[in-house]
Amino acid sequence: MNTKLRPPAVPLVTIDPFFSVWSMADRLTDDDTRHWTGRRQAFTGLLSIDGVVWRFAGRVEPNPERYYTEPEAMNQTGLEVTALSTRYEFEAGGVGLDVTFTSPLLPDDLELLSRPASYVAYRVRSLDGKPHQVRLYTDVTGEWCVNETDQAITWQQEAQGELAVLQVRHAEQNPLHSSGDDQRIDWGTFMLAVKQTPDVQTYLDQASIRKQFVREGEIRPNEGKAALAQPQPVREAELVLACVWDAGEVAGTDEKSQLIVLAYDDVYAIEYFGQPLEAYWKKDGTSIPTLLIEAFQNYPDLMARCDTFDAKLREDAIRAGGEKYADILSLSYRQAIAAHKLVQDSEGQVLFMSKECFSNGCIATVDVSYPSIPLFLLYQPELVRGMMRPIFKYAASDAWEFEFAPHDVGQYPLANGQVYGENKLEGQMPVEECGNMLVMAAAVTLADGNTDFVLEHRELLAKWADYLVEHGLDPEHQLCTDDFAGHLARNANLSVKAVMGVASYGLLCGLLGEAEAAERYRQAASDMARKWEGLAADPTDESHTVLAFGQPGTWSLKYNLVWDGIFGTGLFGEEMIRREVAWYLEKQERYGTPLDNRAAYTKADWLVWAGALAETREDFQRIVEPLWVFLNETRDRVPFTDWYDTKTARQIGFQHRTVVGGLYIKLLKDRGWERA
Template identity: 40%
Template sequence: MKRTGGRSMILNQQVPSLPIIVHHPYLSLWLPAKELYGACIEHWCGLKRSINGHILIDGKVYRFMGVEGGKDVIEQVGIDLTPTSTSFYFENEQISLEVKFTSPLLLDDLELLSRPCTYVCFKVTSKDDQVHDIQIVIDMNQSHVQNGESLKPVIGETLTYETYQLGFLGQVQQNLLAHSGDGVGIDWGYLYMVLPNQEDVKGKIDSTQHLNEVRSKILNCEAKEDQGAGIVLHIDLGKVREEKEVYSLITYDEMLAIMYFNRALPPYWARDGKTIIDVIAKALDEKEEVLSRCKTFDKQLEDETDKLLGESYRVICTLAYRQTIAAHQLIEDEKGEVIFLSKECCSNGCIGTVDVSYPSSPLFLLYNTELLKGMLRPIFRFEALPIWPFKYAPHDVGRYPYATGQVYGLSEEGKYIQGKERIIEGGIGIYPNYTHYPKEKMIYDEHYQMPIEECGNMLILCAAICKCEGHTEFVKPYIEVLEKWANYLVSYGIDPGEQLCTDDFAGHLAHNVNLSLKAIIGVASFGVLLDEAGEKKKANQYKVVAKQMSKEWTDRARGKKHTPLSFTEPESWSLKYNLVWDELLELNLFDEKVKEQEVEWYMSKMGPYGVPLDSRVTYTKSDWSVWCAALTTDRSKAQKMVDAVARFLDETPDKVPFTDWYETVTGVHHLFRNRTVQGGLFLPLLRKYISKKTYE
């Protein structure tokens, strides 16, 4: 089965893990298998989140989702992945079944984007031209409302409204925003399964303390070990011969989403007092319109990426889309401004990390710059507090879901209180509220900061926003602090000392040539901002300095075949992904020959799954690899870069959400998964729109 007029994406293309229900870091469920019945659904970090699905055909039970319940399965014959939906196709001699999950993450509609509702649509058709009695049963257990495996006391209920019924489940004892951490689930709020009234369809929802008993009774199968409470959705489609469609809704009410600078704030959808019941009703009312909009967007993005760099580029952007967005949380602050906070998955769970926003930015520059501004506002706010006395930009504003002050690079004093170690890192403890600390309390270790990295990132991102919007309204309140950061780059950027950069997993590095690039482009970016703001004389001063820095960089870095990793090691090399902004921001600091020479060198270092990050290692980063594909106008070279990423997805042995850090020879992933940085894969598409250049 295939989409009408579309492509069936994954019959010959494998991906390691498929998005199922993805909205934000706590509601992010993935399938680590190719078959929907091949594995238990998991939270992005690997926690089991059981969802089981069965279809009864003339009373005979077949499992199509999950690993619990009936033994017999109905064979899966296809998968279809689009930017907003994942569909599975099943059939036997009697019927065909389509199960489609749509998380409508449309970036141009913040209200819809924040709505945590996934549509689950079922289509059943008779294959043998006979009438069949069809029932569908879906169940979700209490793992969705707790962090950890031990069963907690939960409460649930079934409610009937005029146009739908629902079942909900949540812990008896609720501590909102009860913990902070990286690979953790939620244990506050309520899970909801919703069944709307539909013509010629009977249905029942049961929120039960004894999930296995209820499921076993319906399916007439053996009840295994106690799974505690759960919700069971039982849909009776009656007699089916022609295609019949039915749908349900799965959602989660966090109640509170983020502790933001001393305020416990709800998700964006609840900012004006809306309840989850309001949101459910809206989602049901707008179902046809929303799904139509998703279909239109999916086709547009697929067509654009396919035309630009072929099937491989379409595949990687399609898989990256929902992941990138859903590793953020959208809120509104007390001033009514949009705040869009990333979770730095698999890296201590830092919130609002600047060098995560930087690589993710292309997706949001393409579709909604307001969201990128929502990433930067928290950084500007924290920077202005007494606890941050430095002349350079911060790294983050806390650890998810607590935006209460940077936690990266804490000093020993910051890690210890009254002589006792604060057992937080790697756990689920909550850091102190650093936003209250006085300037005399030095809690940060400068050796573990990223001064040039984050200053450059903030300046470049501000310039990119203003270029895409055509004005400088966003940066006007921040010109003074941006100038401070630009001056830092002028003073220290041309030949960086021993500093960390965004690739901090590789350790400290002095004389970093790529980091120097970022500094130069950051200085030039500030010149662009001043120019657009009408400060022509001052703008020219920074532009002249940036040009002088770029000349020195070229004289020192340009070799016969490539530029080095470090100014002091001419035979070394690295991916110079920061160069892309020279063209995107129309800075014209560097000769095009330098960029083409770099890409030619990368071709000589290409492994099965890409070009290593630098000459020290065999691993790479997917985001930086694809950025380098935008350094050239040679289509064949760019396609080789993106083909390697798609090949990795097809052949990696690790069944995790789209990792950005993996080995170029074996395809084994390194730690990272479900990270927002995959928004960087959209940079070649962004390039097409803002620099008007394409591949030849």
């Protein structure tokens, strides 16, 4: 029985929605590396061992329409994915090679989390004790800085201190000129940086230099020096940013190592209600040369911090839900962060802007933030406030005409106002978004005890709470976050969200010392919950609740109930929740329990939230481990999808979304509010 997870896609370079590259294959040599959208952004690696060249990453021939005999792939003997690093192990010709990709997204350091620099570290050693001559070749392509390969690029190399920095950029620089979903950045500068030492040579040339390395195990001194005509379309130039490390002789137990940094300066990151904003790491005037120098200087300390974080996260995850749950959380961590961009507004406040990846490309989507928050509540609550600020700003403006909360503030990277549903009433999610914002506000305040944020936005929160008291118990015909299932009236799970939204506002009033208001909203939520249990009961089968009030014989995952346990509000009956969990187990397919009775698909985030309703660790594992099986067996090689078929393991839609942060809900529930 296989107990080691085979990820559907492996995170390599994961910083933000534009700078996120993955391996979508079992082995790093099986395919080119790709942007999360599936477009090729190639990273190629070759290793010469005693004059014989092997391949450890990607492919040599850049044009699949041409025939070329690829060098033999090294034997990939290991793959480990932790929260912050991906480690590959290879063997060939008596030599071992370790390749480690690390994006140091440590949540206690926002400048570091924002820094657009990702490490690739190499270590070579003799496996048979004999001496071997080793030389390593790495390159990345001009594809990394354009949206389409017919776009022209320019390139240059600079010395920055002790570093050699190879750079490539789109010839037409126009930051923030467009928005979209299946879109890559075509402004700013992509870089490969390496320390200038006698054993390292760097090249800006056509990809044909790969073939010379394959034939000769090196690149002749006169190669890579001839100036190519600039600018040129990516597909015609076939430009690579390459370096060759001559490791010399490796023998005995000696190990040798090398490090490169891949970085991206996007110039401007987000347009925020008409104002272009730079990435957060630039807030104090830090420059790219300084960033790169510090990246190399800080590497040993950063890796120690990353390893400590990885180990603690895995330990906590195993305690909460077992080894497979730990695998799921490790695979989801970098994606949850890399689906955001961290910036700072003109008042110096943190904005953590999500992209609704392969959904519609919306930015700062409320019902995408809501499922993602467990990870951020655990490790950095300020990022949850950073998700909410754009919504509060927009909802308080004259541009927002409705009495309920908005869905989004634009399409990534342009945050200039909601685009979802063309702002027509029938396209909105009134109960959904009000409930989401209220739960998020209560959760982030409980997480660290800081009430300043809710005081600042008190008027909107109160309005949304009153909206839910009036309209939330028995929702009208409207959308919820599971909008792919269409409009639904009297949605029982949406009603739970309304109850928890009202309860959340009561909690906030209590935290603000307003006892009378706290009791009034607590009582309103309690009354709604009692009525809910009557409305949601299935008269034909008392073992579960219905999908929608008045629809006997239906059912759904009541994932929104999880906050009743996390907040300790105790509004809903424990026996009802036990029956729900038992029902979810009864309805389970090979790859998980469907979202509801209407279709065989499920949502990964909601599945884990439903599992977190279980009283025992064993029942939680029984509900969640089919998700691990899905990841291990699906044929759809994409970054962690959250919407898939529970019978076939096929992706239905969505990938690379931050909602996988919601998979941390069991850690959050187990930890409680000890931070407060």
